Amino acid sequence: MGKLMGRLAALTILLQLGVISWMLSRFVTADAIAMGVGLLFGVMAGIPTTLLLLRSERNKRTPVPPPVRLYQIVSTDTGEIAPYIMKELPTSKEEIVHG
Numbered sequence: 001m002g003k004l005m006g007r008l009a010a011l012t013i014l015l016q017l018g019v020i021s022w023m024l025s026r027f028v029t030a031d032a033i034a035m036g037v038g039l040l041f042g043v044m045a046g047i048p049t050t051l052l053l054l055r056s057e058r059n060k061r062t063p064v065p066p067p068v069r070l071y072q073i074v075s076t077d078t079g080e081i082a083p084y085i086m087k088e089l090p091t092s093k094e095e096i097v098h099g
Contacts, residue, residue, distance in 0.1 A: 025033065
């Protein structure tokens with residue numbers, strides 16, 4: 001039953017497109033129809049071309065440098081918070097305490 005309904009829907013759509021095209025051809029010249037069809041196919045051809053260009057540009061991106069880490073160090077003497085920029089994470093407790 002589902003296949004029959006699908007075929008019937010497709011046939012109805014094709015029939016409607018045919019009637020609309022026949023009615024349109026009575027008012028529009030053949031040159032205008034040819035121009036419209038050419039425009040339609042030109043736009044359809046431009047879509048995959050644009051997608052290919054976007055895909056190729058994605059591969060050419062420059063690598064992003066690693067972020068600089070920003071830490072806040074609290075002074076135990078005054079209780080002030082001061083920003084400190086490190087290029088690498090410290091590996092031992094002495095490096096953290098003594099800098």
